[in-house]
Amino acid sequence: MTAFNTIDELLAWARQVLDQAAIESATQESRWLVGHALGLESHHLASQAGRSVAPDKRIQAESLVSRRAAREPLQYILGTQEFCGLDFFVGPAVLIPRPETEILLREALRAVDLNKNSVLVDVGTGSGCLAVTLATILSRTRVLAVDSSTDALAAAKANAERQTVADRIEFLEGDLLSPLRDRGLMGQVDVIVSNPPYIAEPDWMGLQPEVRDFEPRSALVSGPKGTEFHERLLRESKEYLMLGGSLVMEIGQRQRPAVQEMAEQLGGYTPIEIAKDGADIERIVIFRRLN
Numbered sequence: 001m002t003a004f005n006t007i008d009e010l011l012a013w014a015r016q017v018l019d020q021a022a023i024e025s026a027t028q029e030s031r032w033l034v035g036h037a038l039g040l041e042s043h044h045l046a047s048q049a050g051r052s053v054a055p056d057k058r059i060q061a062e063s064l065v066s067r068r069a070a071r072e073p074l075q076y077i078l079g080t081q082e083f084c085g086l087d088f089f090v091g092p093a094v095l096i097p098r099p100e101t102e103i104l105l106r107e108a109l110r111a112v113d114l115n116k117n118s119v120l121v122d123v124g125t126g127s128g129c130l131a132v133t134l135a136t137i138l139s140r141t142r143v144l145a146v147d148s149s150t151d152a153l154a155a156a157k158a159n160a161e162r163q164t165v166a167d168r169i170e171f172l173e174g175d176l177l178s179p180l181r182d183r184g185l186m187g188q189v190d191v192i193v194s195n196p197p198y199i200a201e202p203d204w205m206g207l208q209p210e211v212r213d214f215e216p217r218s219a220l221v222s223g224p225k226g227t228e229f230h231e232r233l234l235r236e237s238k239e240y241l242m243l244g245g246s247l248v249m250e251i252g253q254r255q256r257p258a259v260q261e262m263a264e265q266l267g268g269y270t271p272i273e274i275a276k277d278g279a280d281i282e283r284i285v286i287f288r289r290l291n
């Protein structure tokens, strides 16, 4: 039986458990987890520090803290992640949106012509963070969101409903661009945006436990090289992009030369354009269809 009765004692216990599990931001995370269990904003915990905790709430807080100590990502425990200022539901079926993907969103937005009714496809939509955010901004754009995972598409739809854009997005299940085949979209797409799986198989075991043991492997691992999805997207996008249409993809660290070489060998695209992330890493590649 744990020896604590008040919020303050519960917080101290949570911090100690997370510290022992080598969680870097143990103090902050213990506040978020305890606050979540008690239904209090974390900044209200201090003002109510001496209040006693009901047994059911204490058991709930203990369960959340134990999950985090077992390295489950905080976002899955709290069920949410912020992306571009919007809150997204996240769970084990979807990748937790990453801050660098906001640069992908920015580059996709740049590629859209705001003066016409464009068509944009988000390939590997996951939580829907890109498709949903884009739909909230681009009122004249037809947005299609593809994923091979039924559960990811359900999460993306829930997020579209949460942001009230569900009626503006077509959710399609299938392999990369194959669901577009029967929709009369050949040569009609203005922008294809994708954050595809790009971890090379040999790198999988070296990932931090939060990623390796909890996030869906199918959202992360591409194949032996890590660039297999980029190669397929470069090859398959030409059929669907209109002339001048853009393929905008996120890449992993040091993948730019391989992706650039593939595009050059394949032909039919303008020279590569690159956007770097905040750590000066080449993160986004942009190609436009030439012929």
Ligand SMILES: C[S@@+](CC[C@H](N)C(=O)[O-])C[C@H]1O[C@@H](n2cnc3c(N)ncnc32)[C@H](O)[C@@H]1O
Pocket (backbone or CB within 6 Å): 094, 095, 096, 097, 098, 101, 123, 124, 125, 126, 127, 128, 129, 130, 146, 147, 148, 149, 152, 174, 175, 176, 195, 196, 197, 198, 218, 219, 220
């Ligand atoms: C890296 S996650 C990106 C999720 C989200 N777009 C984001 O940026 O956070 C890659 C997504 O691609 C999906 N995926 C994997 N293989 C696929 C395939 N062959 N066709 C379509 N989607 C695929 C996964 O289910 C996953 O949701």
